[in-house]
Amino acid sequence: MKTGRSVIPFYELEKQGGFQGVNPKGIAFALERLAAGAGEFRDLIVEAWRTSPKMTVGWPAVSLADVEAGRVDAYLSLFSKD
Secondary structure (H helix, E strand, O other): OHHHHOHHHHHHHHHOOOOOOOOHHHHHHHHHHHHHHHHHHHHHHHHHHHHHHHOEEOOOOEEHHHHHHOOOOOHHHHHOOO
């Protein structure tokens, strides 16, 4: 995991003052980690999108595909009869 390998370099850079003022090394490190985080977030969104047709919602469980197709009204599953 890339994040785990970044811990020691982070603290070494911090000890050297890499995050004080406008230090090019600190800026490069922060940008690289920010880009990695954005890429990970993008991948999670894509994975959620791809698996969403197989998901169910509410209780009792209702197929999301059935809700989108208009075969089922999800209101009672989402808000119950209580």
